[in-house]
Amino acid sequence: MDEISASTYQCSVARTVEVVGERWTMLILREAFLGVKRFDHIQRDLGIARNILSDRLGKLVDQGILEKRQYSERPARFEYRLTAKGRDLHPIVVTLMQWGDKHAAGPDGAPVELVHEACGQTTTPLLVCDGCGEPVHALNVHPARGPGLLAGSTTA
Amino acid sequence: MDEISASTYQCSVARTVEVVGERWTMLILREAFLGVKRFDHIQRDLGIARNILSDRLGKLVDQGILEKRQYSERPARFEYRLTAKGRDLHPIVVTLMQWGDKHAAGPDGAPVELVHEACGQTTTPLLVCDGCGEPVHALNVHPARGPGLLAGSTTA
Numbered sequence: 001m002d003e004i005s006a007s008t009y010q011c012s013v014a015r016t017v018e019v020v021g022e023r024w025t026m027l028i029l030r031e032a033f034l035g036v037k038r039f040d041h042i043q044r045d046l047g048i049a050r051n052i053l054s055d056r057l058g059k060l061v062d063q064g065i066l067e068k069r070q071y072s073e074r075p076a077r078f079e080y081r082l083t084a085k086g087r088d089l090h091p092i093v094v095t096l097m098q099w100g101d102k103h104a105a106g107p108d109g110a111p112v113e114l115v116h117e118a119c120g121q122t123t124t125p126l127l128v129c130d131g132c133g134e135p136v137h138a139l140n141v142h143p144a145r146g147p148g149l150l151a152g153s154t155t156a
Numbered sequence: 157m158d159e160i161s162a163s164t165y166q167c168s169v170a171r172t173v174e175v176v177g178e179r180w181t182m183l184i185l186r187e188a189f190l191g192v193k194r195f196d197h198i199q200r201d202l203g204i205a206r207n208i209l210s211d212r213l214g215k216l217v218d219q220g221i222l223e224k225r226q227y228s229e230r231p232a233r234f235e236y237r238l239t240a241k242g243r244d245l246h247p248i249v250v251t252l253m254q255w256g257d258k259h260a261a262g263p264d265g266a267p268v269e270l271v272h273e274a275c276g277q278t279t280t281p282l283l284v285c286d287g288c289g290e291p292v293h294a295l296n297v298h299p300a301r302g303p304g305l306l307a308g309s310t311t312a
Contacts, residue, residue, distance in 0.1 A: 011267060012256025013186045013249060019260065021179050030169045034299055082294065085259055090294035091251040091283050093169060099248060100168025101302075103241055104175065110302035111167060117296045119288035125297075127247050130282050132275035133289075138238065138246035140273045141281075143190055146257075146266035 019063055020089060024048055024056050026096070032066065032086065033093050034112075037079040065089065094125055175219055176245060180204055180212050182252070188222065188242065189249050190268075193235040221245065250281055 020026055024046070031042045043053050057080055060066040065086040071079050082089075094114070101110040116123040127136045176182055180202070187198045199209050213236055216222040221242035227235050238245075250270070257266040272279035283292045 011183075011186065012253045012261055014183055014256075015260035016252040016256040017179055017182050021177060021182060023173055023177050026173050026177060027167075027170055030167065033294060087294040088255055088258060092248065092255060094283060094292070094297075095247040095251050096172040097168045099244055100170075100172040102244060104171035105168055105304050108304040111304040112299045113302040114292070114297045115300050116285040116287065116290070116292055117298065118290045119285060121285070121287040122300070123285040123287055123292060123297065125283040125292040126286050127250060127281040128284050129272040129275060129277070129279040131272065131277040131279055134272070134274045136250070136270070136272055136279060136281040138189060138243040141250075141270045141279065142273065143268045144271050144278070146269040148261050148264040148267040 016092070019065070020092065022056070024052060025060065026093075028053070028056055028060065029065075029086070029089055030093055032080065032082050033090060037081055038071070039078055039080070042080075060086070095127075098124065172248075175221070176248070178212070180208060181216065182249075184209070184212055184216065185221075185242070185245055186249055188236065188238050189246060193237055194227070195234055195236070198236075216242070251283075254280065 020029060027046055027048075028042060031037075031045060036042055036045060039053065039057070042048075042057075043050055046053070057066065057068070061068050061080070063085075064083055066080040067083055068078050068080055071077055097110075097112070097114075105111070113122045114125070115121070116125075128134060129136050176185060183202055183204075184198060187193075187201060192198055192201060195209065195213070198204075198213075199206055202209070213222065213224070217224050217236070219241075220239055222236040223239050224234050224236055227233055253266075253268070253270075261267070269278045270281070271277070272281075284290060285292050
């Protein structure tokens with residue numbers, strides 16, 4: 001395997017971790033994908049301090065990942081919906097869940113399953129190549145320099 | 157969409173975030189998948205303090221995600237290889253990378269591309285249903301209670 005090391009500021013993994021790598025943030029996104037959108041519901045589910053939740057939600061709104069909507073005027077209450085950019089985080093949440101199901105679940109198995117509406121079955125999604133449709137895994141892909149890799153800042 | 161909220165301790169996302177959600181840990185794993193295995197190389201690439209790197213590597217070894225091997229006796233030097241459990245984290249790293257490529261890369265595009273060795277092409281992996289083979293995304297799956305979800309600890 002080639003050794004390509006993108007320095008942190010150039011790496012798409014690092015950039016994404018900067019946005020969603022904070023623990024509470026990922027759990028807030030999990031709630032969003034589970035359909036839990038209202039401040040009070042998220043707060044109750046996560047047992048998170050209100051000021052921390054407010055801070056993390058504000059950052060996700062600033063990033064364009066969630067949008068804030070008022071659903072009640074008196075009292076003023078808000079819900080947070082995933083934008084298209086936010087919905088693009090779905091594969092990350094799914095793959096985090098799958099690893100946890102396989103390696104960190106208790107003897108009873110997965111707490112949550114996913115139903116694929118296209119076929120109606122419980123699904124265990126897998127990553128495939130968009131070109132040939134065959135599975136992609138750690139042992140059959142290797143990294144190559146992309147157009148965004150600046151010359152001179154890589155090591156081999 | 158059903159509203160199923162697994163409490164934190166039951167959720168596979170949360171369990172995985174507990175293991176790999178720390179920022180340095182995810183970057184160390186990125187290095188591992190890029191083929192960078194040696195302590196000094198990881199340290200140089202990430203610009204991470206040696207004591208922090210040592211701590212994070214030790215935790216990954218304790219979790220069974222990396223295994224430590226000595227590759228030089230004098231001086232004593234070590235490298236860290238992904239175990240099978242560690243390689244199962246590959247989809248998480250790939251999906252983190254993809255989101256960053258799409259939403260956080262500069263105008264030049266992706267810093268790193270993935271080549272799928274089965275077909276030889278640059279690949280943009282996608283998640284598909286293991287049953288029907290059709291794409292899985294945020295709008296066509298919904299969560300259902302799995303066997304590991306304890307009765308009485310869920311909210312709807």
